[in-house]
Amino acid sequence: MRTSRTATRTSRTAKGVVSCLAVIALAAGCSGSGGKDDEDKSGDGGSGGGGGTGVNTPRLKIAMVTHSGEGDTFWDIVRSGAEQAARKDNVQFLYANDKEAKGQAELVQSFVDKKVDGIVVTLAKPEAMRSVLAKANAAGIPVVTINSGGEFSEEFGALSHIGQDESVAGEAVGDELDKRGKKKALCVIHEQGNVSLEQRCAGVKKSFGGSVENLNVEGTNAPASQSSISAKLQATKGIDAVVTLGAPIAAYSVKAKEDTGSKAEIDTFDLNAEVVKRMKAKEVGFAVDQQPYLQGYLSVDELWLYKTNANVLGGGKPVLTGPAVVTGKDVPKLEKYTARGTR
8 A cells, every 4th residue: 555645646646637537438428420441551751540430520640759869668658649539630740759859849849840730749858948839839740748847848848748747656666665675776767858857766765764875877778778777686785675767767677687686676667568577577676657558648639639629638737647656456456457457
């Protein structure tokens, strides 16, 4: 069980998401007949997820640009949700990503130049996105931010932000570590300069009764990341919890633990099929689920709702998709969803 404070946050999050989904279900139900077949299932320079049988609203073109690096399976789940909404909403969905802030901004600019009907973007390194999002606003292109940098969303002119409160999510981890009797945690940051990752570790430190030390690794380089975690476990005695901020890093940490003979518990942010498998095998203690499928689905759906009915989810306030702490007891109900790539 989580503490009452965390449980209250989770309850509020769940209520907010249910309300949003109810709005979407209503909108979809009202316009679900008379759909047109997909005319172009792949976008210009993007991928997948266009059209299909769904609404009879005008064809839209919506782009998503994320800061995803190579091998980060989290974004596969986000895309899956976005593509599902695009099929329902008669949307041509375009996707692009660049882990470098400059490259991400250039991709956004390319979609502004193509005069898309809406843009979904992450704000992992927000200052790099400020000027290009101002150009999107000037061009009359609505923007929804997802996943990271939620506190900058309104300032940058976005309709709303869809994701979890990263500080609250970090605090939920600190509370869970306390319940498990942990005393010394290592928080592994896999992308330096990403404001959301830094907020997660700061949240852990704020609520955790023990000590927390941050470790920066190169998340897109698996051997280097594993080596860095192994070296830290060997050099620093007493680490009894390793908190990773993404599912792939959890796998590297499990291997590092095996290599060093460490007794530390591996816990992680984010969920995928491998994390669920490792929780089942008791190689991972718990995970924090921010429901990335919802982030993709709701962002595309919000832009469709805005363009076709002037709706704004959450009244412009952040729409929370997490956090929720999941453990081994949750594995049976999660396995089938992670296997199909929707959780």
